[in-house]
Amino acid sequence: SERRFGFLKEQQNTFFDPPLPAEKAEAIRKIGFGTNNKIFLEFEEPFWEPDCQLIQVVWEDTSPLQDTAPSMQDAWFKKLIGFLVLPPFGSVHVLCGFIAGLESEFMETLSDEEVLLSLTQVLRRVTGNPQLPAPKSVLRSCWHSAPYTRGSYSYVAVGSTGDDIDLLAQPLPVDDSSTQLQILFAGEATHRTFYSTTHGALLSGWREADRLIGLWDLQSQQPRPRL
Structure with a gap:
């Protein structure tokens, strides 16, 4: 599955009995998941023009050289990449905002009302219209707080390499043709x-399906015991 690697990172020490080999456990630990x-x-x-497709936000009062960073509560929304204007559907008009990182995780701890209020203030500031009507509703994903995802997707973190991805993708047991395969690993975090x-x-799912098909084909070619 695309979003289960976060669960694997969080639960690998208790999810497998016997535990995973040390090198695979280390690869799981090193690969990032955001x-x-x-x-x-x-x-x-x-409030946007009919031909508008994207609204991007640039904050002029931010600098990586600031001595004191504002609190997450006051600045999480500044991590917004922007808003995609979705195609209108009848009388429905929707903007889709994108946000990542720690600020995205903090956003998940807020109520819908708090998110709607903060983004209303952002859009009023961006448009220069303090009377801009607030959105009528808000809907958002919360991938980090969802217990079986714990995030969105993997990345090659500092200290990890593509070799860790390949190691994660190896089935268990490794290089032992005398033992039946027991665990196969699929998901975006296993595709280099x-x-x-x-x-x-x-x-990656097709890859592991092909692995199983190849295994079953070999088994079907073996002579069956006579009754």
């Missing part, structure tokens, strides 16, 4: 080329 969420805002009427993507998850 959080990218979407925030959907529904409006009664669009397309990690962090849906197609990487799909291709």
